[in-house]
Amino acid sequence: MDIEATGYDIPVGTYEDAKAMVGTTTPVRVGEVDVNVPMIRHYAAMVRDGNASYWDDDFAEEHWGGVLAPPGMLMTWLIPIEWRPGGEAPVPLLTARVPLPGDTLINVSHDAEFFAPIRVGDHLGVVEELVDVSEEKRTSLGVGHFVTTVSTYRRQDGQLVARTTNVLYRFTAEEGQG
Amino acid sequence: MIPGVSYDQRWWEHVEQGAALPRVEDEISYRRVIMNPATTWDYFPGHHDPDYARSQGQPTIYIHTMHFLGFVDRLATEWGGPRTFIARRRVSLRHPIFAGDTMVGEGRVVRKYTEDGERRARHLVELEVTVTNQHGELCCLATVTVELPARGG
Numbered sequence: 001m002d003i004e005a006t007g008y009d010i011p012v013g014t015y016e017d018a019k020a021m022v023g024t025t026t027p028v029r030v031g032e033v034d035v036n037v038p039m040i041r042h043y044a045a046m047v048r049d050g051n052a053s054y055w056d057d058d059f060a061e062e063h064w065g066g067v068l069a070p071p072g073m074l075m076t077w078l079i080p081i082e083w084r085p086g087g088e089a090p091v092p093l094l095t096a097r098v099p100l101p102g103d104t105l106i107n108v109s110h111d112a113e114f115f116a117p118i119r120v121g122d123h124l125g126v127v128e129e130l131v132d133v134s135e136e137k138r139t140s141l142g143v144g145h146f147v148t149t150v151s152t153y154r155r156q157d158g159q160l161v162a163r164t165t166n167v168l169y170r171f172t173a174e175e176g177q178g
Numbered sequence: 179m180i181p182g183v184s185y186d187q188r189w190w191e192h193v194e195q196g197a198a199l200p201r202v203e204d205e206i207s208y209r210r211v212i213m214n215p216a217t218t219w220d221y222f223p224g225h226h227d228p229d230y231a232r233s234q235g236q237p238t239i240y241i242h243t244m245h246f247l248g249f250v251d252r253l254a255t256e257w258g259g260p261r262t263f264i265a266r267r268r269v270s271l272r273h274p275i276f277a278g279d280t281m282v283g284e285g286r287v288v289r290k291y292t293e294d295g296e297r298r299a300r301h302l303v304e305l306e307v308t309v310t311n312q313h314g315e316l317c318c319l320a321t322v323t324v325e326l327p328a329r330g331g
Contacts, residue, residue: 039217046213047248048204052183052260059185063261071264072247076218104234106224107243111268141235173235 010170013099015145018133026094028154030125031077035069037120043073066119074112074153074162077124094128095149095168102144102170111165116155123156131165144171187259190290190301190326199257199285199305204249206241208277214242240274250307250320253283258303258324265302266323273317280312288321301328
């Protein structure tokens, strides 16, 4: 599967290749944009969420010290812009860089802990760690492996804001499905 | 005050264990699924390319994790009010919500407790939230811990 097909350059490899990567921790990767109002309101519109903390500047300033970012947007603040002048490819998430036989993926669980509100003007950085790759498992979708990563998010002043544990399923779809 | 925005706040003291959260139904059109990549910059093709979704064994494009998270948080904060802080949220994704499906969110209060914080006690409530589709299939199971303001400070 190439970049054009998935938006991610998913590397192919063996289970042993993937196991050898367990314990890998990325350098700090800093988001390309500050937490900002247009993206917050566009997302809130997508979810149909009329929370005053996202829509009312004065209310949000009084209670949070600025417009609040919906916590569900956490990952968004670190998604790289997919093209830049000169053609340097963005670095995908660690979870999409694990070599395994499966040519596609789907997310299965996400556990997030928040330590401070994320507000307009914050600039986040993330460190990702590959903590587990399961043995081969069969599911209704096909055959593959479960990949577990832990991501730690900090603000520009060093304040820890969130930690997430994500599990995705890297698999090859069964023949005859779809 | 902005028209259409709710400012009602629930106080921790008024939370009753076992209470139900208001049910929320939301029809998810193709346009709404396409809003996933548009709003979050997540261009994984399962959320915008039906051919790719079919190659994965799915009938068509489906919403992404961040949409489930936003919907679960919306249930929690519409119940709690705009000063609700999502402290922890554990989500298990069981079945996709496809373009054309209806998401149905339901929840209830599981536990109400306090915890020592850095400067003051934290007033916490644990909620269990489910997201099902129009066929009643469980799509997402979530446990959300929220911090609410308390009358006592």
